[in-house]
Amino acid sequence: MIATLFFEPSTRTRLSFESAISRLGGKIVGFSDASSTSVSKGETLNDTIRTVSNYCDLIVMRHPIEGSARFASEISSVPIINAGDGANQHPSQTLLDLYSIKKTQGRLEDLNIFLVGDLKYGRTVHSLMMAMSHWNATFNFISPEELKMPEEYKIYLDNAGLKYYEHTDFTDIISKADIIYMTRVQRERFSDPIEYEKVKNVYVLRNSMLKNTKASMRILHPLPRVNEIHIDVDANPKAYYFEQALNGVYTRQAILCSLLGIK
Ligand code: NCD
Numbered sequence: 001m002i003a004t005l006f007f008e009p010s011t012r013t014r015l016s017f018e019s020a021i022s023r024l025g026g027k028i029v030g031f032s033d034a035s036s037t038s039v040s041k042g043e044t045l046n047d048t049i050r051t052v053s054n055y056c057d058l059i060v061m062r063h064p065i066e067g068s069a070r071f072a073s074e075i076s077s078v079p080i081i082n083a084g085d086g087a088n089q090h091p092s093q094t095l096l097d098l099y100s101i102k103k104t105q106g107r108l109e110d111l112n113i114f115l116v117g118d119l120k121y122g123r124t125v126h127s128l129m130m131a132m133s134h135w136n137a138t139f140n141f142i143s144p145e146e147l148k149m150p151e152e153y154k155i156y157l158d159n160a161g162l163k164y165y166e167h168t169d170f171t172d173i174i175s176k177a178d179i180i181y182m183t184r185v186q187r188e189r190f191s192d193p194i195e196y197e198k199v200k201n202v203y204v205l206r207n208s209m210l211k212n213t214k215a216s217m218r219i220l221h222p223l224p225r226v227n228e229i230h231i232d233v234d235a236n237p238k239a240y241y242f243e244q245a246l247n248g249v250y251t252r253q254a255i256l257c258s259l260l261g262i263k
Helices: 012-023 045-052 068-075 091-105 123-135 151-160 193-199 241-260
Strands: 002-006 028-031 058-063 080-085 112-116 138-142 164-167 179-182 218-220
Touching: 002 012, 002 045, 012 028, 012 058, 012 080, 012 091, 012 241, 045 058, 045 068, 058 068, 058 241, 068 080, 080 091, 091 123, 091 179, 091 218, 091 241, 112 123, 123 151, 123 179, 218 241
Parallel strands: 002 028, 002 058, 058 080, 112 138, 112 179, 138 164, 179 218
Antiparallel strands: none
């Protein structure tokens, strides 16, 4: 019995976890909208986790507060999978991203990874960058000034002795990319809607921009996309984001087996 507790919206993460659970013969309890639970009566995360951990063997949790998954893991009697904690981390997405990179590039070592879009609030790029640092990646961070990769992650790369370059545009360097990882500007993390309006359409990847890219280059996106990848890219064989989403099911089956000791 596995609990899926989604305090924030989700399509792929929740449904691919639930598909993975069902394919393994497991059962699911949970919610995709916390407003229908006692959270709306003022129940704390502490009490919700203490209760739900009595009902299941494992909890998959997405929550808007950074550090909430770590907190839950400290009080839960069953394992917690972080399905995204605010702008912090999204580790199960990273495992499916690594699988997608390995599958399309044949290796994880020595790749040039372009991370594009909201590098400040995007949790997927924080986790992916830390993971890829184990395989001697070179990083190109492409974002508007307002949404740059936070200092703590750059210090992490400095300490690992890895190279990274920061840009506000990538049209001139696109031929160097092995992976272009596009991201959505995370509207829900902005306190000022005017600030969001300023940066919301800053990058739009179009098919015509892909002419000088490597034959082996692949475009990834954790999805949902808003405007950052034009639909004219979808038919290009370099577009890999929907296969990437499928890889989420396989990867999450593997994560569940590993945590539950299933061979
Ligand atoms: C991402 C997330 O929730 O962080 N989506 C996902 O899990 N595949 C990316 C996003 O919402 O932009």
